[in-house]
Amino acid sequence: KQEVTQIPAALSVPEGENLVLNCSFTDSAIYNLQWFRQDPGKGLTSLLLIQSSQREQTSGRLNASLDKSSGRSTLYIAASQPGDSATYLCAVVQGTDKLIFGTGTRLQVFP
Amino acid sequence: NAGVTQTPKFRVLKTGQSMTLLCAQDMNHEYMYWYRQDPGMGLRLIHYSVGEGTTAKGEVPDGYNVSRLKKQNFLLGLESAAPSQTSVYFCASSSYSPLHFGNGTRLTVT
Numbered sequence: 001k002q003e004v005t006q007i008p009a010a011l012s013v014p015e016g017e018n019l020v021l022n023c024s025f026t027d028s029a030i031y032n033l034q035w036f037r038q039d040p041g042k043g044l045t046s047l048l049l050i051q052s053s054q055r056e057q058t059s060g061r062l063n064a065s066l067d068k069s070s071g072r073s074t075l076y077i078a079a080s081q082p083g084d085s086a087t088y089l090c091a092v093v094q095g096t097d098k099l100i101f102g103t104g105t106r107l108q109v110f111p
Numbered sequence: 112n113a114g115v116t117q118t119p120k121f122r123v124l125k126t127g128q129s130m131t132l133l134c135a136q137d138m139n140h141e142y143m144y145w146y147r148q149d150p151g152m153g154l155r156l157i158h159y160s161v162g163e164g165t166t167a168k169g170e171v172p173d174g175y176n177v178s179r180l181k182k183q184n185f186l187l188g189l190e191s192a193a194p195s196q197t198s199v200y201f202c203a204s205s206s207y208s209p210l211h212f213g214n215g216t217r218l219t220v221t
Contacts (some may be wrong), residue, residue, distance in 0.1 A: 004153075034209055043115070043201055043212035044154075089153070098144075098169065099210060103153040 002027045004092055006102035013080055013109055021075040021105045023090035028068045031093040035064050035075050038087045038104070047088075048075070080109045113137050117202050117213035124192045124220045132187040132216050134202030142205045143185035144169075145177060147198040148215070154201065160185055192220045 003026045013019055023033070032051045036044040048057045048064040050073070056065040063076040073090055087106045091099040115136045124130055134143065141162050146154040156169030160179040174196060176188045185204075189196060197220045203210040 036212075041214075043214045044203075044210070046209035046211070049209050091154075098156055098159065099154075100156075101146075101154040103151060 002030075002092060002094055002100045004090060004100055004102035006088075006090060006105050008105060009103070010106040011108070013107075015080060015082060015109055015111050017080050017109075018076070018078050019080055019107075021077070021088050021090075021107070023073040023075070023102055025071045025073075025092050025100075027094070028071055029094065030068065033064075033066055033073050034091050034093070034099065035062075035073075036089045036091065038089060040086075044089065077107075080107075082109050082111055084109050115202055115204055115211050115213035117200075117216050119216060120214070121217050122219070124189075124218065126193060126220060128192050129188070129190050130192065130218075131189075132200055132202075132218075134185045134187070134204075134213060136183055136185075136202075136204040136211070138204060138206075138211065139182070140204035140206045140211070141182075142207075143179065144203045144205075144210070145175070145185065145187045146201045146203065147171065148201060149198050157187065157200075192218075194220045196220050 034049045035047045050066040061078040066073045087104045089104040091101045118133045144159040145157040148154045158177040163182040166177045178186045200216045202213045
């Protein structure tokens, strides 16, 4: 059974720091991996999608990497801002487009 | 574009009552999903549908039923609510990845 783990569970950093969020999964047979952002009381917004054949994806200040063989992905956020404060979730896709989620990292960026 | 719309946003039920959560999407997506989100447990898949008229069980289907009579709608039913079903419910849709989520329904069962 696929298990997805995110470390750390919570993170508090000052504005301007570069930071890394970690995601690990136990079964490397995935179609893709996705990173989402969730604001309090809201749904999830897709940030980045990495296909299983890709190593990384970039969008603005965000960079996500994927190492399937070791079962790991990282989300790198450059020059963090208070507006980046949210919960970040990773999810792997197996089977018929079913996502299996990690429990998330709650990020707070303070001015 | 409205995207994925969930109704209602909040609901309080007493144990044993029934209700239906409605999810509507206007993106002509084939796939639709119902997840529940509980503290410390992440999002867990309840049921999903790969097209109009089809449904399938996810990770935690017990106590729930679903229907997809129209492509744009996916209904989640609770026939006899239990306190263990207190949660935030999210609907999502996609045509392959990525998923588009609604803003959730917060359900409390007392």
